[in-house]
Amino acid sequence: MSKYHFNDIEAKWQKYWAENQTFKAENPVLSEVKGKSEKPKYYVLDMFPYPSGAGLHVGHPLGYIASDIYARYKRHQGFNVLHPMGYDSFGLPAEQYAIQTGQHPAETTKVNIEGGVDKNGNEIEGYRKQLDRIGFSFDWSREVRTSNPEYYKWTQWIFIQLFESWYDANLNKARSIEELRGIFSSEGNIHLNAVCDEGITHFTAFEWLDFSEIKKQEILLKYRLTYLAETEVNWCPQLGTVLANDEIINGVSERGGYPVIRKKMKQWSMRITAYAQRLLDGLNELDWPQSLKDSQTNWIGRSKGATVNFPILTFPKGEGTRPGYMTGGNNSRVLLERAKDMRNNSTDAEAILWEYLKSKKLGCKFRRQHLIDDFIADFVCLSNKFVIEVDGKIHGNQKEEDEKRTSILNELGYKVIRFTNEEVIGNLDNVLDTISKSIEQSDIPPLGARGTIPVFTTRPDTIFGVSFMVLAPEHDLVSKITTAEQKEAVENYIEATAKRSERERMADVKTITGVFTGAYAEHPFSGKQIPIWIGDYVLAGYGTGAVMSVPCGDQRDYDFAKHFNLPIPNIFKDADISEEAYSDKENTIITNSDFLNDLNYSEATEKIITALEEKGVGEGKINYRLRDAVFSRQRYWGEPFPIYYKDGMPQIIPTECLPLRLPDVEKYLPTEEGEPPLGRAEKWYWNEKNKEVVSPPLEGSGEDIFPLELNTMPGWAGSSWYFFRYMEDEKRDEVFASKEALNYWKNVDLYIGGSEHATGHLLYSRFWVKFMHDRGFVNVEEPFKKLINQGMILGESAKIKTLLVGLPYNENNVTKIHPIKVKLSFYSKNLLPETTDWFKDENIEKNIIDQILNDIPESFTNIFGENNPIANRLKGEAKSEIISVLKGHLLFKYISIPVDVNMIDGVDKLNIDKFLEWRNANKLALYYYENGNKFFVSREVEKMSKSKYNVVNPDDICEQYGADTLRMYEMFLGPLEQAKPWNTAGITGVHGFLKKLWKLYHSGPDETFFVDENPPSGGQGGLKTLHKTIKKTQEDIENFSFNTSVSSFMIAVNELSAQNCNSREVLEPLAILISPYAPHISEELWQKLGHSESISTAPFPKFEQKFLVESSKEYPISFNGKMRFTMELPLDLSKEEIESAVMAHEKTAQYLEGRTPKKVIIVPGKIVNIVG
RNA sequence: GCUCGAGUGGCGGAAUUGGUAGACGCGCUGGAUUCAAAAUCCAGUGUUUUAGGACGUGCGGGUUCGAUUCCCGCCUCGAGUACCA
Secondary structure (H helix, E strand, C coil), X not given: CCCCCHHHHHHXXXXXXXXXXXXXXXXXXXXXXXXHHHCCEEEEEECCCCCCCCXXXXXXXXXXXXXXXXXXXXXXXXXXXXXXCCECCCCHHHHHHHHHHCCCHHXXXXXXXXXXXXXXXXXXXXXXXXXXXCCCCCXXXXXXXXXXHHHHHHHHHHHHHXXXXXXXXXXXXXXXXXXXXXXXXXXXXCCXXXXXXXCCCCCCHHHHHHCCHHHHHHHHHCCECEXXXXXXXXXXXXXXXXXXXXXXXXXXXXXXCCECEEEXXXXXXXXXXXXXXXXXXXXXXXXCCHHHHHHHXXXXXXXEEEEEEEEXXXXXXXXXXXXXXXXXXXXXXXXXXXXXXXXXXXXXXXXHHHHHHHCCCCCCCCEEEEEEECEEEEEEECCCCEEEEEECCCCHHHHHXXXXXXXXXXXXXXXXXXXXXXXXXXXXXXXXXXXXXXXXXXXXXXXXXXXXXXXXXXXXXXXXXXXXXXXXXXXXXXXXXXXXXXXXXXXXXXXXXXXXXXXXXXXXXXXXXXXXXXXXXXXXXXXXXXXXXECCCCCCCCCCCEEEECCCCCHHHHHHHHXXXXXXXXXECCCCCCCCCCCCCCCCEECCCHHHCCCEHHHHHHHXXXXXXXXXXXXXXXXXXXXXXXXXXXXXXXXXXXXXXECCEEEECCHHHCCCCCCCCCCCCXXXXXXXXXXXXXXXXXXXXXXXXXXXXXXXXXXXXXXXXXXXXXXXXXXXXHHHHCCCCCCCCCCCXXXXXXXXXXXXXEEXXXXXXXXXXXXXXXXXXXXXXXXXXXXXXXXXXXXXXXXXXXXXXXXXXXXXXXXXXXXXXXXXXXXXXXXXXXXXXXXXXXXXXXXEHHHCCHHHHHHHHHHCCCCCHHHHCCCCHHHHXXXXXXXXXXXXXXXXXXXXXXXXXXXXXXXXXXXXXXXXXXXXXXXXXXXXXXXXXXXXXXXXXXXXXXXXXXXXCCCCCHHHHHHHHCHHHHHHHHHHCCCCCCCEECCHHHHHHHHHHHHHHHHHCCCCHHHCXXXXXXXXXXXXXXXXXXXXXXXXXXXXXXXXXXXXXXHHHHHHHHHHHHCCCCEHHHHHHHHHHHCCCCHHHHHHHHHHCCCCCXXXXXXXXXXXXXXXXXXXXXXXXXECCEEEEEEEEECCCCHHXXXXXXXXXXXXXXXXXXXXXXXXXEECCCEEEEEC
16 A cells, blocks of 8 residues: 655655756766767756745745746756756845844855754754755756855956956947057047046047056046946945945835935946947847836836037126136126236236246146136136135235135135245245145036036927026036025025935925026027026936926926926927927927928937037937946945055956955944945955955055955846856866856756846846957857746735724814723624724624623723823722713724734634634633634735745645645646735645546555556547647646646546556656656656656657547537537538538527528537527 | 736636637535544536526727637726936
8 A cells, every 4th residue: 555655755856866966967078978968958047046044935936946847847858957056145134134143144144055043043944955845956066155255256257357348339349458558559549439437538649658557547447347436326324335226116225125315435336338238139139028128128228319518608697608718797897907907017926826837737727817706816727616816914804805705716616725925935846736736636527518518308309499407406517607696595405405315306206396506508509598407307317417408398397497487488380388398209390490490300300410410519319227337335245346456546456366255354334434344354455465465554564565445246246147157067166167168058048037136137147248248258148048037926814803992082172092901802704894994882792892891990090091081080980880981982993913824724714722822812812703613814915924924834835745736836826927826725736636646656456556568448548638738738838837737737637547547658658747847756656667767857758649639529509609509520521511410400490590590600620600 | 107917706727820718726515435523535616597598708899700819998906117308
């Protein structure tokens, strides 16, 4: 006698697979001996899991089961399958535990994976054991962990390659920095077309060769694919780190949900924008869900339009336009005469200084005795907004005057530096040094922005509709163009907007805010003055951070104009803009627009771009929403950057010194100075000469010792290339993956995981792979050919109803309800109506009220606390008196509270004993049962989470029903991509199926194993069932429709059981069919069938049509499209023969009721429809 | 707001290119077995009904001999995104 002992069977085969390395993938070997690698390759990968300490719930393995079924299927199909698993083990959660507990994150991570004692002191099994129990066919010999130095050595290596690369926009690929140096030395950067920082000055080859090494480094940094830059970042104060855009959900951090604010910091960035177009184009070749491609397309956000440069009219007071150097106020005419006079009668000190300043030795142009507003400044550098004053003897009131003068100049945006005559004459070198240092420190606007405001627009055709401009509050030019009058208002506004968190800003889109800068720009075609405003509806990060506002054509501009009473000129023929902007492109005819009049959208766009380019004030441009990715994290638990700083410039650690190991620190928090945790490391300096990590240098020594980078890499660093690492098995010390391995495995054929990685991991990986391809490190351009998103498995929370009792009272004319503590009552689901409001006692059974009142404590202060008006009033009254007061006033309300789903038996039936054990206090509660002793809970579908007590652990399911049942049931729940609720009660169906399957092979006496070696008796029923199932299973697996193949197995086993089939010819192929889904039972049956090898590579049964050939068909006979009856007819009948057979049928006459059919539709093998 | 996806029994879901709507499983009802329960097995199970039928795939139209499937217009729910100039 042999029952289906799934626990024993599963343990046996899991052990067998591990000992025999059954699922080890084989790399190509160069020797003569060829193994699995002679077979075609297939690479199945699951998205990299983070080994959380919370353990798995039944939702987690869903994708792994699907990919495992596919991997096993491919092995049956004769492929050499690579199906690896590993851990994305760096990351924030481990570090948060480390901060709380002081344990090293490496330790907690190890425990999470391998088991041990967790942070709460509980013994946990670990991720690996949980996975093993489900019977996955992973090749564990290739496991990787991103936090292992042997692994992150190569993450650091790739970072160095990015650092040593730049993007050639002509060739459209990344090239090495060495080549860029070559170009600079031979032709400078004048003809270079590279993706780089904004505002790079041009230089010749001659100048390049003359630059100091530091200057060269500084320039190269602007071209590198990973670069250091001051950027506006998403700072999360609670997490103490910067977050990338994709790590922020609804304005709060993805992990923890903490607020995020904007902040400027010096950060490593990745120049992913260089790849924007290729990332977009590459999507076309990928077999990915459309919605996922759409998210990436939206995220990259390509838009076509033009940039237009609007000249700034710096001073709006004067009439007309004036050259930019005329900075005088309304009294200019008089003062200019005086200035001329002063120039001719300068002091000695002024004369000496001027000799040096006018020669441009300091690198910028100075003017002397120059008019600024109503002052004559001694020396002015206009481009740097820098004033030098040389003072004579200082009297008391002179000093006061000077201070006033300085403060007004400051308000105008000038930096003022003062020297005495004696200083200039006595120590000129010192004075010049001070000046040049001060100039360096002052903010210089980016080159392209000086003098003009560039804007990006997708509607250059509407340029004549511009009536104002708006800059983002953070825009660099704001402080430089704001007039003295508007300074205060502008500063207040900037301060107010910077304080608002992202979330507030997003929540409050409706409120229109902004302020006028006082400055004007000139319309490049009409020459009209255009007021420049700032407003936070303009985002600093998109386009140029400035817009040309066309209120008649853009709703946001329209709203802004209406709100601030700005003009709304109409440039659309016959468009009504009295209520809202007219944003339609298709039916637009432009008017009031000079040379664009009477043109439509596309004609006008084409013409204006030509005009912009001819006039040199703009050009056609493609803009992307995608930003360069911030790559620094102010965290401990991540890859250290292989970078040290020499003279403030980043230098790379030689690759032979990698890995640069993460140092130990005593605390995982920022230092007192606000440096990242690595600032706490005792040894975190680089000795350039000895090539080693050392302690900080002592005073006066250590010219070879330099500080190492304190930031670490973000979570996506390690996960952007791990799929290549799995390809390598033997040469992991030498290379990230060998050429042979890369050539053989190429890329991932099937990638399964959640859709939450749409714009993070999946975009960054594609970027890195394209980069690695450009530089020749890999030979594919896309990492994942086919991708499937598995849907979430939701929990079915169990809720029980309980009754709340409250007493209404009046406080400041507001009715409040004071809760009254009474014995808790719990009600079975069907006993109560679905109400959520408070109701009066007339709707409640009298005995319940009596019960409640009876339980009310003697003393009212027990219920209400001291000093409560009700309690005070009733103080000292007898209980009976109190009850009579309360009676008729009490309010009641039913609420649902969650109970642990593991206390539910069968369908929604609460196990009261377990419940009592769980909530000790509830022993005193009252329970209201239905039908005698049944107590039911209500159900609600929600996300699985501990707080909702609806988590179902796969270990428990394996224990109770077996891994094969779990695997099949997860698939049976519904389509892989769809979200669906888990219902443990339903698992009995699948479990019953496996028992039935077992029984099918155990039809011998006393249920012993039995197969018949003869061909199936009783006709070909068995073979027909088998081949029908082969066909269906194969189609289903290839379409990833795993739920329907489970159904077809059930049908097959039901049919074969009914046929009493026990023929080897049927049962042996059937075991292979089911093996990808239920591998343990299949291996066991396979062995019983007499095989000594694992079933895992047994060839998949071949479908043969001949077994399905039918000679007749049960035709449905319809009348006017409604099926009335069926009749069996031979399939080889002609249409005419079918028609006459149908017409001869007695029921036909009955349904026709004497009418003559107008038409008879016959589709042979399908249907007959009689019309009439 | 925009983009994408989905609406079918009490529940999860099936239905190939337009061709017998509700496969398979859960639950429920009845029966067998059992001292009893579990397990197992058998039968039934969309709604309605005057038992012939009528109505049924979110709603309203359309195309067709025939529509869950195709077209048009709406409604609801879910996911993503968020002032992208």
